[in-house]
Amino acid sequence: MAISTIDNNGVNLGQLGNRNLIINGAMQVAQRGTSVTGVTGNGYFICDRWYWDSNGSSATNSLEQSSDAPDGFAYSFKATATTAFASPASGDVRYLTYRFEGQDLQHLNFAKSTAKKVTVSFWVKTSVTGTAVLGIYQDDGALYYGKQYTVNAANTWEYKSVVVDLPTSGTVISNDNTSGLRIYFGLYSGTAYTSGSTETWGNITNWFVGQDNFSANTNDTFQITGVQLEVGDTATPFEHRSYGEELARCQRYFWAQVPKGEANGAGGNAGQYIIGDGGFLGTGQIECHVQYPVQMRASPTLQPSSGTNHFLIEASSGIDYFSNLVAFAQKKQSSLLYNSGATSGTAGEYTRVAASSVNSYVYWDAEL
Amino acid sequence: MENNMNITSAQYVADRDDNNSSVQATIDGQEMFVPLDPANRHYAEILKQVEAGTLTIADAE
Numbered sequence: 001m002a003i004s005t006i007d008n009n010g011v012n013l014g015q016l017g018n019r020n021l022i023i024n025g026a027m028q029v030a031q032r033g034t035s036v037t038g039v040t041g042n043g044y045f046i047c048d049r050w051y052w053d054s055n056g057s058s059a060t061n062s063l064e065q066s067s068d069a070p071d072g073f074a075y076s077f078k079a080t081a082t083t084a085f086a087s088p089a090s091g092d093v094r095y096l097t098y099r100f101e102g103q104d105l106q107h108l109n110f111a112k113s114t115a116k117k118v119t120v121s122f123w124v125k126t127s128v129t130g131t132a133v134l135g136i137y138q139d140d141g142a143l144y145y146g147k148q149y150t151v152n153a154a155n156t157w158e159y160k161s162v163v164v165d166l167p168t169s170g171t172v173i174s175n176d177n178t179s180g181l182r183i184y185f186g187l188y189s190g191t192a193y194t195s196g197s198t199e200t201w202g203n204i205t206n207w208f209v210g211q212d213n214f215s216a217n218t219n220d221t222f223q224i225t226g227v228q229l230e231v232g233d234t235a236t237p238f239e240h241r242s243y244g245e246e247l248a249r250c251q252r253y254f255w256a257q258v259p260k261g262e263a264n265g266a267g268g269n270a271g272q273y274i275i276g277d278g279g280f281l282g283t284g285q286i287e288c289h290v291q292y293p294v295q296m297r298a299s300p301t302l303q304p305s306s307g308t309n310h311f312l313i314e315a316s317s318g319i320d321y322f323s324n325l326v327a328f329a330q331k332k333q334s335s336l337l338y339n340s341g342a343t344s345g346t347a348g349e350y351t352r353v354a355a356s357s358v359n360s361y362v363y364w365d366a367e368l
Numbered sequence: 369m370e371n372n373m374n375i376t377s378a379q380y381v382a383d384r385d386d387n388n389s390s391v392q393a394t395i396d397g398q399e400m401f402v403p404l405d406p407a408n409r410h411y412a413e414i415l416k417q418v419e420a421g422t423l424t425i426a427d428a429e
Contacts, residue, residue, distance in 0.1 A: 041396065042372050055372075177407055281384075299403035301410045302390075306399055326381060328389045330403035367409060
């Protein structure tokens with residue numbers, strides 16, 4: 001049968017690939033590390049692409065890429081409240097956030113008469129039962145939305161799906177590399193975000209209507225994995241991808257060029273983690289070219305470690321150790337690293353740059 | 369829903385031609401080198417705090 005004769009009735013569209021618009025929904029990739037404790041602030045701490053976020057005051061949490069996961073998954077994102085946060089003030093809210101690039105969402109027809117429905121499906125496990133909210137925020141139009149789901153049993157993995165009607169009017173999502181839409185899994189919320197209407201696109205009071213507190217007691221836990229956002233009003237089975245494919249997708253947003261602990265400080269080649277080839281610009285000044293594994297979303301921020309003997313250059317004139325790196329010419333595809341603390345070498349001499357301490361790391365961050 | 373970054377220092381880094389190439393900043397306790405790209409979240413936050421008058425970017429050395 002010719003391909004042209006296959007129509008939508010002849011293909012199970014739910015089995016086609018690239019349905020899931022979320023990267024690392026199975027929490028496989030954790031380039032920054034797998035656990036962190038004492039967290040009160042916001043940031044990309046463990047699983048790639050997942051931003052631990054809040055407004056106002058916060059509970060203290062430990063976060064981990066947990067191996068406790070439902071059947072068919074290896075990991076979950078787990079947050080544990082290490083201090084109770086029973087009474088959030090009006091402006092306090094905590095959530096786990098995922099941000100999409102606007103250019104990846106154009107087919108949703110957001111704010112057009114042909115706007116699509118989308119379905120968010122996921123596995124969740126919490127230490128207490130109650131009502132939780134999937135919040136959404138659209139950056140271009142500053143539109144908020146929330147829809148409730150129920151956690152029926154404590155300490156049990158439950159599969160949930162939430163169908164969302166996208167608005168048919170308003171401001172469209174810009175077709176660019178900035179944040180176009182964000183989804184939020186709420187843990188608690190103050191009244192500033194709960195006094196409006198649920199399942200209604202509008203202002204910030206609509207955001208977390210009905211949200212119960214999942215951090216009210218010390219050691220309360222919230223876990224999630226298998227997160228999928230797809231077009232349509234039906235949740236289809238989670239689209240599993242290989243670790244390598246998820247890692248490559250994550251690297252558009254964050255690249256741990258030297259992961260923590262990978263250089264072992266043993267000295268010699270065995271203890272080095274090579275960063276790149278370079279040369280001496282003049283006495284003591286070295287420059288090193290870095291090519292990222294994929295084109296990044298935007299020019300990335302360099303986040304290097306800093307400390308005695310964290311980095312080295314090795315040239316025919318010898319080995320010099322130094323404590324920090326500086327970035328120049330950061331673009332989406334490549335960058336230059338620089339240091340002026342090398343004590344040997346002459347202009348034009350080849351060198352290689354490496355991390356040399358067990359505490360060394362080099363991160364490139366182009367997250368949303 | 370904001371990043372709420374705590375930026376405690378910011379200074380331009382100049383290249384060999386004395387053009388500003390990046391901003392060396394301490395953000396949430398981490399030293400970073402931030403490119404001058406408005407799509408970069410760190411630079412966007414630096415610009416936001418400069419606009420609000422709560423942050424000044426020092427000249428390059």
